[in-house]
Amino acid sequence: MKKKIKIKFVDVPREFDKKSNFVLDILRERYEVEISESPDFIFYGIFGIEYLSYVNCVRIFLNGEPVFPNFNDCDYAIGYAYMSCEDRYLRVGGILGNPLGMAPTKEMQNRNLVSPKMAGRKFCNFVYSNDKLGYGSQLRIKFCKKIMEYKHVDCPGRVLNNMHTDEISIRYKGFDSGGVPIVTDNAWEDSKVQFLKKYKFTIAFENIPLSGMTSEKLFHPFYAYSVPIYWGNPMVTREFNPKSFINCNDFNGDFDSVLKYVKELDNDNEKYLQMLSEPPLQPDYDFNQTEKLRKFLFMIIERGNKPVRNPEAVNCWETISANLVLRWGDNYQKVHDAITYAAACQNGVPEKLAEMDTLYNSNTWKLVCKLRKFGDSKLGYLSKKFFHFLLKMRKYFHSKTIRDTKG
Numbered sequence: 196m197k198k199k200i201k202i203k204f205v206d207v208p209r210e211f212d213k214k215s216n217f218v219l220d221i222l223r224e225r226y227e228v229e230i231s232e233s234p235d236f237i238f239y240g241i242f243g244i245e246y247l248s249y250v251n252c253v254r255i256f257l258n259g260e261p262v263f264p265n266f267n268d269c270d271y272a273i274g275y276a277y278m279s280c281e282d283r284y285l286r287v288g289g290i291l292g293n294p295l296g297m298a299p300t301k302e303m304q305n306r307n308l309v310s311p312k313m314a315g316r317k318f319c320n321f322v323y324s325n326d327k328l329g330y331g332s333q334l335r336i337k338f339c340k341k342i343m344e345y346k347h348v349d350c351p352g353r354v355l356n357n358m359h360t361d362e363i364s365i366r367y368k369g370f371d372s373g374g375v376p377i378v379t380d381n382a383w384e385d386s387k388v389q390f391l392k393k394y395k396f397t398i399a400f401e402n403i404p405l406s407g408m409t410s411e412k413l414f415h416p417f418y419a420y421s422v423p424i425y426w427g428n429p430m431v432t433r434e435f436n437p438k439s440f441i442n443c444n445d446f447n448g449d450f451d452s453v454l455k456y457v458k459e460l461d462n463d464n465e466k467y468l469q470m471l472s473e474p475p476l477q478p479d480y481d482f483n484q485t486e487k488l489r490k491f492l493f494m495i496i497e498r499g500n501k502p503v504r505n506p507e508a509v510n511c512w513e514t515i516s517a518n519l520v521l522r523w524g525d526n527y528q529k530v531h532d533a534i535t536y537a538a539a540c541q542n543g544v545p546e547k548l549a550e551m552d553t554l555y556n557s558n559t560w561k562l563v564c565k566l567r568k569f570g571d572s573k574l575g576y577l578s579k580k581f582f583h584f585l586l587k588m589r590k591y592f593h594s595k596t597i598r599d600t601k602g
Contacts, residue, residue, distance in 0.1 A: 200496055201231035206243035208259065217290065218257070221489050226496065235500040239269075253495065253502055259291050261329075261405035270503045271495055273488070275408035277430065283503065285491040287484040288434070292410045298484045303417065304474035313420060313471060314464040318346045319396040319457075320421075322387060323354040329402025331426060338426070338443070339398055341450045345458060348398070351390070362390045384411065391419035395467065396441075396457065401427025404444075409435065416440075417475040422467070424457065434480055439473035 200222070204213040214230065218238060222228050238257045239246035246254060246268070256264045256272040264272035266280055275288045290298045321339045325332050332354075339355055342348055351360045391397050397416035401408065409428045413435070416423040425431065426443040437445075441460075446452045460467045481487075 197225065197227040199227040199229060200236065201229045201234045202236045202238065203231060203234040203249075204257075205237055205239045205245040205249070207238070207240040207257065208242055211240070211259075217488075218492065221485075221492055222496070224489075225493060236496065251500075251502075253498075253500055254504070255495065261401075261403040261408050267504060271491075273491070275405065277407045277433075282494070285487060286407065287488050288407055288409060289481070289484050290488060292408070293414055299414070299476065299480070299482065301482055304476055306420075306472045306474060308420060309468060309472045311464070311468065314395065314467050317349065317394045318461065319348045319398065319424075320391060320394045321348050321350045321355060321398045322352045322390070323350075324352050325402065326354045331400045331402045331404065334426065335398060335400035338400065338424075338450055338453070341454055342398070342424075342457065345454055346461075349394070360390070362386060384415070388415050388419045391416055391421045394419075394421050395461065397421040397423050399423040399425045399427075399440075400443075403427075404429055406430045413440070420471060422460070422470055424453070432477075434477055436473055436475055436477055439470060439475045 202222070204211065204216075204218075207213070219228060234249070234252050236253045236255060237246060237249050238255045240257055241260050241262050253271070254269045256269040256274070258264060258272060258274035261275075263276055263278070264274055264280075264284065266272065266283060270283065272280070272284050273287060273291070274284070275286065275291055277286060278284060287298070293299060319342060321335070323332070323335065326336060336355060339348055339350070350357045351362075397419070399412045399416055401410060401412055404427050406429055409431055412427070413423050413425055413431070417439070423440040424443065425440050429444055431442065431444065441453065441456060443450075443453050446456075460470060
C-alpha cells in the first residue's frame with residue numbers, strides 16, 4: 196500500500212495544471228497523493244504570496260522564471276540557476292525549459308531529418324505576445340526590425356503583428372485586472388512548433404538574460420528544425436552546441452554583425468544545412484535530469500514535514516519583488532515602496548497589495564495606460580517624432596538667440 200502524502204500548488208503560472216503535471220507524475224509513482232488545503236508540502240512559484248500563509252509545512256520553490264530562490268522563505272528549491280545549497284537545491288534547466296516539464300532526450304541530437312529542401316523554406320519568423328516584461332522583450336523588437344531591413348519576417352503574434360494565421364493556438368485570452376495573462380491551454384506549444392517548421396530561422400530572444408536559464412524559446416525552434424537566432428542566457432553554450440544556432444551573445448550587441456551572419460547563412464545553402472545538421476546539445480549534456488528530480492523529491496518526502504529553513508530569519512521577499520514587477524510593470528517606485536513595507540511589516544503585505552490594486556484599477560492609471568498604448572502605436576510614434584522635432588527646433592532657436600545676443 197502506498198504512503199499517503201498531502202501537497203498543494205500555490206502561486207504558480209495559470210497554465211500550470213495543479214492536478215496533472217510532471218511533479219505529480221513522479222510523486223504518484225511511489226505515493227498516494229492528496230491535493231489538500233492543509234498540506235505537509237507546498238510547491239510554489241513567483242506569481243503570488245499565498246505561500247507565506249503556509250508556515251507549518253515544507254515549502255518547495257518551483258521556479259520557472261528568471262528569479263533566484265530565497266532559502267529564508269523556502270526549504271528546498273528547483274530552478275535554472277547554476278548554484279548550490281547543500282541538498283536543498285536542484286538544477287533541472289532542461290525540464291523547466293521544456294513544454295510540460297518534459298526533459299530533452301537523446302533523440303533530440305539525431306538530425307537525420309535534415310534535407311536540402313529545408314534550405315528553400317520561408318525566411319524567418321517572430322512569434323511573441325509580450326512587449327513589456329523584461330529587457331529582452333524590447334530588444335527583440337529592435338532586432339526584428341533590423342532583420343526586416345534585409346528580408347520580410349513573418350510575425351503572427353500580438354507583437355509586430357503583420358500576418359493572420361489560425362495555425363498557432365491562442366496562448367492568452369487577455370489579462371486580468373492586475374495585468375496577469377489569462378491562459379487558454381497548452382495546445383499553443385505543439386501548434387507553434389508546427390508553425391516554426393516552415394521557416395529557415397526563428398528569432399528566439401529570452402525576456403531576461405539570466406545565467407543558466409534557457410526557456411522553450413530556444414527548444415521550440417530546435418524541435419522544428421529551424422535555426423534559432425538566440426539572445427539570453429550568457430552561459431547557453433555550456434549545454435547547447437554553439438555550432439547549431441546563431442548566438443547573439445557572441446556579437447556584443449552588434450545587430451549589424453548578426454544580420455551579416457544571417458545573410459551569409461541564408462545565401463549559402465551548404466553552410467546553412469551544416470548548422471541545421473549539428474546536434475543541438477553538447478555531448479556531455481545531462482540527460483538524467485528526470486531521475487535526479489525523482490531522487491530529490493523522494494528525499495524531501497521521506498524526510499517528512501520537517502522544515503529546514505531558519506525559523507528565526509526574516510523573509511527577504513525577493514520573490515515578492517519579482518511578482519510585483521510582473522504585476523505592476525515599470526512603476527518601480529511603487530514596487531520599491533511595497534517591498535520596503537513588506538520587509539518591515541510582514542503582516543501588512545495583503546493591505547499594501549490591496550492599496551496598489553486600488554491605484555492600478557483607478558481611472559487615472561487606466562488613462563495613463565491608454566496614453567502609453569497610443570504612444571506605442573504607429574500614429575502615436577509619428578506624434579512623438581513630431582513632438583521631439585519641435586523640441587529640437589525650439590532648443591536650436593533658443594541657443595541661436597542666445598548666441599546672437601552675445602554676439
